[in-house]
Amino acid sequence: MSLAPDIWAVVPIKELDSAKQRLSPLLSPPQRRALIEVMMGEVLEAVIGARSLAGVMVVTLDPQATALAQRLGARVVTDGAREGHTGSVTAGMRLLVREGCGGMITLPADIPAATSQEIDLVVATHLPAPSFTISPAHDDLGSNAIICSPPDAVPLRFGDNSYFPHLDAARRSGIEPSVMRQPGIAMDIDHPVDLASFLRLPQSAGTRTRAFLEEAGIPKLLAERGL
DSSP: OOSOOOEEEEEEOOOGGGSOGGGTTTOOHHHHHHHHHHHHHHHHHHHHHOTTOSEEEEEOOOHHHHHHHHHHTOEEEOTTTTSHHHHHHHHHHHHHHHTTOSEEEEOOSOOTTOOHHHHHHHHHHOOSSSEEEEEEOTTSSSEEEEEEESTTSSOOOOSTTOHHHHHHHHHHTTOOOEEOOOHHHHOOOOSHHHHHHHHHOGGGTTOHHHHHHHHTTHHHHHHHTTO
16 A cells, blocks of 8 residues: 555536536537536545545535535535636645645546546555656546645646646656556546547446436437547
8 A cells, every 4th residue: 555644635626517518519518517417426436435545625616516525425625616627626735735634636526437446556656755646647638636745745737738747847846756547547528539438448337427428329429420
Protein backbone atom coordinates (compact mmCIF):
# COMPACT_ATOMS: atom_id res chain seq x y z
CA MET A 1 0.00 0.00 0.00
CA SER A 2 0.95 3.65 -0.27
CA LEU A 3 3.41 5.13 2.20
CA ALA A 4 1.53 8.44 2.01
CA PRO A 5 -1.19 8.52 4.71
CA ASP A 6 -4.33 10.59 5.13
CA ILE A 7 -5.28 11.15 1.49
CA TRP A 8 -8.66 12.80 0.93
CA ALA A 9 -10.55 12.71 -2.37
CA VAL A 10 -11.86 15.97 -3.83
CA VAL A 11 -14.57 15.56 -6.49
CA PRO A 12 -15.91 18.76 -8.11
CA ILE A 13 -19.43 18.56 -9.54
CA LYS A 14 -20.83 21.52 -11.47
CA GLU A 15 -24.54 22.30 -11.48
CA LEU A 16 -26.15 19.53 -13.48
CA ASP A 17 -28.39 21.61 -15.74
CA SER A 18 -25.33 23.15 -17.42
CA ALA A 19 -23.28 19.97 -17.66
CA LYS A 20 -22.07 18.18 -20.78
CA GLN A 21 -23.25 20.65 -23.40
CA ARG A 22 -20.67 19.28 -25.84
CA LEU A 23 -22.80 16.13 -26.03
CA SER A 24 -25.77 18.11 -27.40
CA PRO A 25 -25.39 16.68 -30.94
CA LEU A 26 -26.48 13.31 -29.54
CA LEU A 27 -28.33 13.97 -26.29
CA SER A 28 -31.20 16.29 -25.38
CA PRO A 29 -30.89 18.51 -22.29
CA PRO A 30 -32.92 16.06 -20.13
CA GLN A 31 -30.78 13.17 -21.41
CA ARG A 32 -27.56 15.05 -20.66
CA ARG A 33 -28.72 15.75 -17.14
CA ALA A 34 -29.73 12.12 -16.67
CA LEU A 35 -26.36 10.97 -17.99
CA ILE A 36 -24.34 13.10 -15.57
CA GLU A 37 -26.58 11.92 -12.73
CA VAL A 38 -25.77 8.31 -13.56
CA MET A 39 -22.06 9.00 -14.10
CA MET A 40 -21.59 10.98 -10.90
CA GLY A 41 -23.33 8.24 -8.94
CA GLU A 42 -20.95 5.61 -10.27
CA VAL A 43 -17.89 7.79 -9.67
CA LEU A 44 -18.89 8.69 -6.11
CA GLU A 45 -19.60 5.05 -5.29
CA ALA A 46 -16.15 4.09 -6.61
CA VAL A 47 -14.42 6.82 -4.60
CA ILE A 48 -16.38 6.09 -1.41
CA GLY A 49 -15.52 2.40 -1.82
CA ALA A 50 -11.77 2.99 -2.15
CA ARG A 51 -10.17 1.56 0.98
CA SER A 52 -7.03 3.70 0.71
CA LEU A 53 -8.72 7.07 1.27
CA ALA A 54 -9.23 8.93 4.54
CA GLY A 55 -12.38 10.67 3.30
CA VAL A 56 -14.26 12.11 0.33
CA MET A 57 -15.11 15.78 -0.25
CA VAL A 58 -17.57 16.84 -2.96
CA VAL A 59 -17.39 20.48 -4.06
CA THR A 60 -20.80 21.43 -5.43
CA LEU A 61 -23.81 23.70 -5.20
CA ASP A 62 -26.11 21.33 -7.08
CA PRO A 63 -28.95 20.09 -4.83
CA GLN A 64 -29.09 16.60 -6.33
CA ALA A 65 -25.31 16.14 -6.21
CA THR A 66 -25.37 17.37 -2.62
CA ALA A 67 -28.10 14.92 -1.63
CA LEU A 68 -26.34 12.00 -3.31
CA ALA A 69 -22.97 12.84 -1.78
CA GLN A 70 -24.46 13.14 1.69
CA ARG A 71 -26.38 9.91 1.30
CA LEU A 72 -23.14 8.10 0.38
CA GLY A 73 -21.32 9.61 3.36
CA ALA A 74 -19.21 12.22 1.57
CA ARG A 75 -18.49 15.67 2.95
CA VAL A 76 -20.02 18.48 0.89
CA VAL A 77 -18.46 21.94 0.60
CA THR A 78 -19.67 24.87 -1.50
CA ASP A 79 -16.66 27.21 -1.52
CA GLY A 80 -15.30 27.50 -5.06
CA ALA A 81 -18.15 25.48 -6.57
CA ARG A 82 -18.88 28.14 -9.21
CA GLU A 83 -15.22 28.82 -10.02
CA GLY A 84 -14.81 26.05 -12.59
CA HIS A 85 -13.01 22.74 -12.20
CA THR A 86 -9.70 24.32 -11.20
CA GLY A 87 -11.33 26.71 -8.74
CA SER A 88 -13.36 23.94 -7.11
CA VAL A 89 -10.34 21.68 -6.68
CA THR A 90 -8.24 24.57 -5.38
CA ALA A 91 -10.90 25.44 -2.79
CA GLY A 92 -10.99 21.83 -1.61
CA MET A 93 -7.20 21.68 -1.52
CA ARG A 94 -6.96 24.83 0.60
CA LEU A 95 -9.45 23.42 3.08
CA LEU A 96 -7.45 20.19 3.38
CA VAL A 97 -4.26 22.18 3.92
CA ARG A 98 -5.90 24.23 6.69
CA GLU A 99 -7.03 21.02 8.35
CA GLY A 100 -3.57 19.47 8.17
CA CYS A 101 -4.44 16.59 5.83
CA GLY A 102 -1.52 14.70 4.37
CA GLY A 103 -2.60 14.49 0.75
CA MET A 104 -5.32 14.96 -1.86
CA ILE A 105 -6.53 12.91 -4.80
CA THR A 106 -8.86 14.68 -7.19
CA LEU A 107 -11.03 13.01 -9.82
CA PRO A 108 -13.81 14.30 -12.10
CA ALA A 109 -17.41 13.07 -11.99
CA ASP A 110 -17.43 11.88 -15.63
CA ILE A 111 -15.26 8.72 -15.46
CA PRO A 112 -18.00 6.13 -14.82
CA ALA A 113 -15.84 3.10 -15.65
CA ALA A 114 -13.45 3.94 -12.78
CA THR A 115 -13.47 1.44 -9.93
CA SER A 116 -12.50 1.50 -6.28
CA GLN A 117 -9.75 -0.98 -7.11
CA GLU A 118 -8.26 1.34 -9.74
CA ILE A 119 -8.25 4.22 -7.28
CA ASP A 120 -6.56 2.06 -4.64
CA LEU A 121 -3.93 0.98 -7.20
CA VAL A 122 -3.12 4.59 -8.06
CA VAL A 123 -2.85 5.51 -4.38
CA ALA A 124 -0.63 2.48 -3.78
CA THR A 125 1.96 3.83 -6.23
CA HIS A 126 2.03 7.27 -4.60
CA LEU A 127 5.37 8.07 -2.96
CA PRO A 128 6.00 9.74 0.41
CA ALA A 129 5.64 13.53 0.49
CA PRO A 130 6.52 15.68 -1.26
CA SER A 131 5.09 13.72 -4.16
CA PHE A 132 2.81 13.91 -7.19
CA THR A 133 1.03 11.06 -9.01
CA ILE A 134 -1.11 11.39 -12.12
CA SER A 135 -3.42 9.01 -13.99
CA PRO A 136 -4.06 10.63 -17.38
CA ALA A 137 -6.99 10.55 -19.75
CA HIS A 138 -6.97 7.99 -22.55
CA ASP A 139 -5.83 10.63 -25.06
CA ASP A 140 -3.00 11.95 -22.84
CA LEU A 141 -4.69 15.34 -22.77
CA GLY A 142 -6.72 15.41 -19.56
CA SER A 143 -5.58 14.79 -15.99
CA ASN A 144 -8.22 12.37 -14.72
CA ALA A 145 -6.72 11.57 -11.33
CA ILE A 146 -4.04 13.53 -9.51
CA ILE A 147 -2.57 12.91 -6.07
CA CYS A 148 -0.59 15.61 -4.30
CA SER A 149 1.18 15.20 -0.96
CA PRO A 150 0.92 17.61 0.72
CA PRO A 151 -2.34 18.73 -0.94
CA ASP A 152 -0.72 21.93 -2.24
CA ALA A 153 2.54 20.31 -3.40
CA VAL A 154 1.93 21.28 -7.04
CA PRO A 155 -0.23 24.09 -8.50
CA LEU A 156 -3.03 22.53 -10.54
CA ARG A 157 -4.79 23.92 -13.59
CA PHE A 158 -7.32 21.75 -15.39
CA GLY A 159 -8.55 21.99 -18.97
CA ASP A 160 -8.65 20.14 -22.27
CA ASN A 161 -4.86 19.84 -22.40
CA SER A 162 -3.59 19.61 -18.83
CA TYR A 163 -1.64 16.34 -18.62
CA PHE A 164 1.77 17.47 -19.87
CA PRO A 165 1.48 20.91 -18.21
CA HIS A 166 0.85 19.12 -14.91
CA LEU A 167 3.97 17.00 -15.40
CA ASP A 168 5.91 20.21 -16.01
CA ALA A 169 4.34 21.89 -12.97
CA ALA A 170 5.42 19.00 -10.74
CA ARG A 171 8.99 19.20 -12.00
CA ARG A 172 9.04 22.96 -11.48
CA SER A 173 7.98 22.24 -7.90
CA GLY A 174 10.99 19.95 -7.50
CA ILE A 175 8.99 16.71 -7.72
CA GLU A 176 9.47 13.97 -10.32
CA PRO A 177 5.91 12.92 -11.20
CA SER A 178 4.72 9.32 -11.04
CA VAL A 179 2.40 8.16 -13.83
CA MET A 180 -0.10 5.36 -13.21
CA ARG A 181 -2.49 4.52 -16.05
CA GLN A 182 -5.83 2.83 -15.39
CA PRO A 183 -8.33 2.18 -18.21
CA GLY A 184 -11.46 3.08 -16.27
CA ILE A 185 -10.04 6.27 -14.79
CA ALA A 186 -8.71 7.19 -18.24
CA MET A 187 -12.12 7.14 -19.94
CA ASP A 188 -13.75 10.50 -19.37
CA ILE A 189 -16.87 11.47 -21.32
CA ASP A 190 -16.93 14.97 -22.79
CA HIS A 191 -17.50 14.62 -26.56
CA PRO A 192 -19.60 12.30 -28.76
CA VAL A 193 -16.46 10.39 -29.78
CA ASP A 194 -15.85 9.69 -26.07
CA LEU A 195 -19.22 7.93 -25.89
CA ALA A 196 -18.08 5.61 -28.69
CA SER A 197 -14.77 4.92 -26.94
CA PHE A 198 -16.57 4.27 -23.64
CA LEU A 199 -18.94 1.78 -25.23
CA ARG A 200 -15.97 -0.12 -26.71
CA LEU A 201 -14.17 -0.20 -23.37
CA PRO A 202 -14.37 -3.65 -21.70
CA GLN A 203 -14.55 -1.94 -18.30
CA SER A 204 -17.82 -0.26 -19.30
CA ALA A 205 -19.65 -3.58 -19.27
CA GLY A 206 -22.02 -3.76 -16.34
CA THR A 207 -21.99 -0.02 -15.60
CA ARG A 208 -25.23 1.85 -15.23
CA THR A 209 -23.85 4.46 -17.62
CA ARG A 210 -23.54 1.91 -20.40
CA ALA A 211 -27.07 0.63 -19.72
CA PHE A 212 -28.39 4.20 -19.89
CA LEU A 213 -26.63 4.90 -23.21
CA GLU A 214 -27.88 1.67 -24.74
CA GLU A 215 -31.44 2.36 -23.61
CA ALA A 216 -31.19 5.85 -25.14
CA GLY A 217 -30.19 4.33 -28.49
CA ILE A 218 -26.76 5.97 -28.49
CA PRO A 219 -24.89 3.03 -30.11
CA LYS A 220 -27.16 3.29 -33.18
CA LEU A 221 -26.74 7.07 -33.38
CA LEU A 222 -22.97 6.73 -33.12
CA ALA A 223 -22.92 4.10 -35.86
CA GLU A 224 -24.96 6.37 -38.13
CA ARG A 225 -22.33 9.07 -37.62
CA GLY A 226 -19.46 6.69 -38.30
CA LEU A 227 -18.16 6.88 -34.71
